[in-house]
Amino acid sequence: MAADYVEWLRREGRIVIVGASLAGLRAAETLRAEGFAGELTLIGDEPYEPYDRPPLSKSVLLGKASPHHTELPHRWETDAKWRLGVAAAGLDLTARRVRLADGDEVEFDRLLIATGVRARPWPKEEEARLEGVFLLRTREDAAALYRRLKAGPRRVFVIGAGFAGSEVASACRESGIPVTVAERAGAPLVGALGGVVGAVAADLQTENGVDLRTHVTVTALEGDSVGRVRAVHLSDETVVEADVVVVSLGSVRNTEWLTGSGLGAGPRGIACDAGCRAFDFRGIVTDDVFVAGDVARSPHALFGYQFLSLEHWGNAVAQAETAAHNMICHGAERRPHLWMPAFWSSMFGVNIKSVGVPPMGEQLMITQGSLAERRFVGVYGCKGRIVAAVTFDNARWLEFYQRQIERGAPFPVEYPTLDRRPEGRRPVDADFPDPSLPTHGPMVTLSGYSPADQQLVFHPARH
Amino acid sequence: MPHASMTRRITDFANRADPYPVYEELRSTPVLHEEEGGPYIISSYYDIKALLHDPRVSSDAANLAAAGDDALASTEETGGLPPSFLRLDPPEHDRLRRIANSAFGPPHRPRRIDGLRGQMREIVTELIDAFGDAREIDVVDRFAYPFPVTVICRLLGVPREDEPRFRAWVDPLVATLDPETRRGTDADAATAAREARMQLGMYLSGLVEERAGEPRDDLLSDLVNSRGPDGSLTMMEVLSTAVLLLIAGHETTVNLITNGMLTLLRHPEILRRLREDPGLSVNIVEELLRYEPPVQLVPQRTCIADIEVRGVTIPKGSRIWLVLAAGNRDPERFEDPGRFDPDRGDIQHLGFGSGIHSCFGAPLARLETQIALSELARRLVDPRLVEDPPPYRPNAVLRGPRHLGIAFEGLR
Numbered sequence: 001m002a003a004d005y006v007e008w009l010r011r012e013g014r015i016v017i018v019g020a021s022l023a024g025l026r027a028a029e030t031l032r033a034e035g036f037a038g039e040l041t042l043i044g045d046e047p048y049e050p051y052d053r054p055p056l057s058k059s060v061l062l063g064k065a066s067p068h069h070t071e072l073p074h075r076w077e078t079d080a081k082w083r084l085g086v087a088a089a090g091l092d093l094t095a096r097r098v099r100l101a102d103g104d105e106v107e108f109d110r111l112l113i114a115t116g117v118r119a120r121p122w123p124k125e126e127e128a129r130l131e132g133v134f135l136l137r138t139r140e141d142a143a144a145l146y147r148r149l150k151a152g153p154r155r156v157f158v159i160g161a162g163f164a165g166s167e168v169a170s171a172c173r174e175s176g177i178p179v180t181v182a183e184r185a186g187a188p189l190v191g192a193l194g195g196v197v198g199a200v201a202a203d204l205q206t207e208n209g210v211d212l213r214t215h216v217t218v219t220a221l222e223g224d225s226v227g228r229v230r231a232v233h234l235s236d237e238t239v240v241e242a243d244v245v246v247v248s249l250g251s252v253r254n255t256e257w258l259t260g261s262g263l264g265a266g267p268r269g270i271a272c273d274a275g276c277r278a279f280d281f282r283g284i285v286t287d288d289v290f291v292a293g294d295v296a297r298s299p300h301a302l303f304g305y306q307f308l309s310l311e312h313w314g315n316a317v318a319q320a321e322t323a324a325h326n327m328i329c330h331g332a333e334r335r336p337h338l339w340m341p342a343f344w345s346s347m348f349g350v351n352i353k354s355v356g357v358p359p360m361g362e363q364l365m366i367t368q369g370s371l372a373e374r375r376f377v378g379v380y381g382c383k384g385r386i387v388a389a390v391t392f393d394n395a396r397w398l399e400f401y402q403r404q405i406e407r408g409a410p411f412p413v414e415y416p417t418l419d420r421r422p423e424g425r426r427p428v429d430a431d432f433p434d435p436s437l438p439t440h441g442p443m444v445t446l447s448g449y450s451p452a453d454q455q456l457v458f459h460p461a462r463h
Numbered sequence: 464m465p466h467a468s469m470t471r472r473i474t475d476f477a478n479r480a481d482p483y484p485v486y487e488e489l490r491s492t493p494v495l496h497e498e499e500g501g502p503y504i505i506s507s508y509y510d511i512k513a514l515l516h517d518p519r520v521s522s523d524a525a526n527l528a529a530a531g532d533d534a535l536a537s538t539e540e541t542g543g544l545p546p547s548f549l550r551l552d553p554p555e556h557d558r559l560r561r562i563a564n565s566a567f568g569p570p571h572r573p574r575r576i577d578g579l580r581g582q583m584r585e586i587v588t589e590l591i592d593a594f595g596d597a598r599e600i601d602v603v604d605r606f607a608y609p610f611p612v613t614v615i616c617r618l619l620g621v622p623r624e625d626e627p628r629f630r631a632w633v634d635p636l637v638a639t640l641d642p643e644t645r646r647g648t649d650a651d652a653a654t655a656a657r658e659a660r661m662q663l664g665m666y667l668s669g670l671v672e673e674r675a676g677e678p679r680d681d682l683l684s685d686l687v688n689s690r691g692p693d694g695s696l697t698m699m700e701v702l703s704t705a706v707l708l709l710i711a712g713h714e715t716t717v718n719l720i721t722n723g724m725l726t727l728l729r730h731p732e733i734l735r736r737l738r739e740d741p742g743l744s745v746n747i748v749e750e751l752l753r754y755e756p757p758v759q760l761v762p763q764r765t766c767i768a769d770i771e772v773r774g775v776t777i778p779k780g781s782r783i784w785l786v787l788a789a790g791n792r793d794p795e796r797f798e799d800p801g802r803f804d805p806d807r808g809d810i811q812h813l814g815f816g817s818g819i820h821s822c823f824g825a826p827l828a829r830l831e832t833q834i835a836l837s838e839l840a841r842r843l844v845d846p847r848l849v850e851d852p853p854p855y856r857p858n859a860v861l862r863g864p865r866h867l868g869i870a871f872e873g874l875r
Binding site for chain 2: 367368373375397398400403416417418419
């Protein structure tokens with residue numbers, strides 16, 4: 001029976017993909033490449049063909065690439081019905097229907113949710129509406145910010161020194177624009193890489209002329225009489241005059257439209273099994289609803305079955321391909337999503353790359369190069385195992401460390417390595433912030449343990 | 464077993480024209496160690512790739528010397544110059560390579576290589592035009608050999624009127640690269656090579672000194688005048704880097720172009736497609752780097768710690784041979800590995816190595832070979848091999864035909 005259903009689905013079933021960005025596109029292509037011949041519909045709230053986001057905070061802000069020409073290349077004919085510019089507004093699991101914002105409804109036999117995340121807005125709505133206050137997530141955000149940067153603002157103020165905020169600050173400095181960065185933690189990138197590596201990022205910023213303020217939060221954005229932002233008030237009672245403010249407080253998962261649907265969806269994303277099948281709120285896996293990309297949260301066997309939410313470009317591609325494969329094959333042929341977390345960034349002329357899950361690391365060892373020279377390989381260890389590595393301008397070694405993580409290699413790294421300095425002989429505390437303290441948008445969040453251990457605790461969506 | 468050791472069979476000239484059966488046998492023992500003090504020979508794709516990225520594997524000439532001699536030891540003479548970055552580990556390697564790169568490619572010189580495209584075409588056109596009324600030529604001597612050396616002259620900034628002199632010094636030097644040749648070389652040839660090396664060194668120093676005062680738009684000027692965060696190069700380091708680019712980039716490119724023409728003539732259907740679509744040269748060159756890589760193996764690595772590969776422990780201090788050409792035809796990685804197929808969906812290869820020592824001149828070699836092969840395909844009327852296999856050079860590491868005789872009906 002089940003086999004017959006899959007054959008029928010592959011031939012003439014209806015698959016709907018909600019979310020028409022990187023994960024949605026790659027899933028659609030994979031479905032066709034693997035022989036799905038039925039009806040395929042992609043629903044996206046942005047009015048554009050899928051486009052690439054990493055350039056938006058880098059080359060686009062420097063005027064080296066146009067925000068309107070970062071379309072993702074199509075690898076395979078999708079032969080799909082595209083419903084662009086209209087958001088999904090609801091899901092009826094029993095009737096297998098997606099409700100759209102314009103009132104229309106689309107029926108499906110199998111559904112893939114790839115709605116991703118959006119930029120976390122400045123919480124005070126009135127201040128957020130001031131002219132000169134920007135978010136950076138979409139190509140329109142990038143186009144608007146680039147126009148303002150080109151006009152030569154007096155000072156840009158960046159709220160939040162995660163990767164996106166740091167990249168914006170880097171683009172400003174490269175364009176000769178004065179910039180202040182405020183960060184609640186003690187250094188940039190602390191949530192993603194810890195305090196030791198964060199201190200290197202802090203030096204990088206200050207040496208490149210960034211006015212970096214740490215251990216502070218922004219208390220208010222002040223506007224002038226015509227509604228343009230003119231100053232930023234900080235928790236240490238200082239005031240910084242700025243005519244452009246970039247709010248870079250991480251992201252919010254796009255799951256509100258699933259409220260009441262019965263899926264286990266909430267502010268931390270949509271939980272799914274390693275085969276990308278969504279859990280309902282009772283923790284029972286669904287048969288016909290799959291999840292991929294930034295919005296998904298799935299257990300990873302290599303990291304103690306912890307549920308990982310990864311806002312990484314490569315994860316979106318790999319998970320979309322796995323989800324698409326699993327949607328149209330028989331149970332025994334299903335594959336687990338076992339992608340090794342990896343991300344990259346570039347700022348102030350430095351290439352930063354990472355594999356594994358650095359925030360799991362309790363200790364850090366600089367196995368090659370040196371923090372002081374800002375060229376190094378840092379290895380993160382947890383409970384006697386290597387769990388992650390980060391490189392500053394040293395990415396060519398990363399493949400080796402990835403294998404070490406995959407093999408559960410022991411930590412500390414006892415064997416000699418090329419270019420090991422005295423500072424790298426012993427592990428140090430990686431200095432991640434206490435996870436019980438509130439923080440905004442680290443690139444990875446960890447929660448739960450083995451799927452079998454999960455307790456039934458359902459919190460309704462609250463963003 | 465009765466037959467000779469694998470180490471000997473890899474270097475045996477009898478296997479030069481087709482070493483692939485030996486490599487296939489080699490892969491059945493992916494980590495091969497035949498005798499005490501001998502090299503550990505690695506032949507499978509994934510193992511080679513892993514070791515190229517392994518921070519316990521050293522390229523330092525001093526570590527290699529400590530590991531003792533083997534059949535492929537000391538294939539490069541430095542002639543009194545300090546070791547180039549090819550034979551160094553980080554951090555020295557990184558510093559020298561970064562400075563060299565700032566004179567060679569992005570982000571500092573994004574157009575240096577692409578800017579040579581027009582000149583490359585001109586050189587290729589002149590060389591092919593010079594075939595004249597001949598209906599039979601040697602591709603090596605008439606084309607594959609003079610092309611890259613002329614390009615490197617333009618890149619470095621050797622004035623055109625000096626190019627013939629320059630080439631006259633390079634020729635005997637390149638000839639002594641081959642260990643077999645060197646072993647058998649008579650005293651006169653050795654003296655000539657020494658003389659050429661000295662002359663070339665003096666000539667290059669002169670060029671460098673001229674440019675130290677007034678930089679021009681060439682690589683030598685950028686090398687000698689680099690004042691970045693990594694500091695500047697000493698005169699000896701500039702010379703050592705220039706000689707590395709000259710020597711390391713030369714024979715490899717000659718062999719890539721020659722292997723390319725040989726392979727195309729053995730696959731006339733692909734040659735025909737290339738004639739109609741020069742864009743196919745991009746895939747052809749990548750597949751060529753997999754199928755007939757000009758550097759067959761990397762013999763100068765050692766390990767600074769015990770390394771376990773497929774259950775075998777390679778002890779600290781051992782010499783390691785990475786047989787790139789065997790990995791490139793590993794069925795564990797490639798479907799139908801023995802087939803030359805530029806239409807492969809995932810052409811990858813170890814032809815340029817990988818990791819921090821991955822081929823510095825790769826963008827240059829790619830562009831030269833793409834232009835060379837597509838122009839030969841376009842202009843030669845009905846080309847065919849005069850002799851198959853052609854006669855090979857003795858060198859087992861930098862493998863390629865010494866001559867490639869072809870016949871054709873005319874020029875387009």
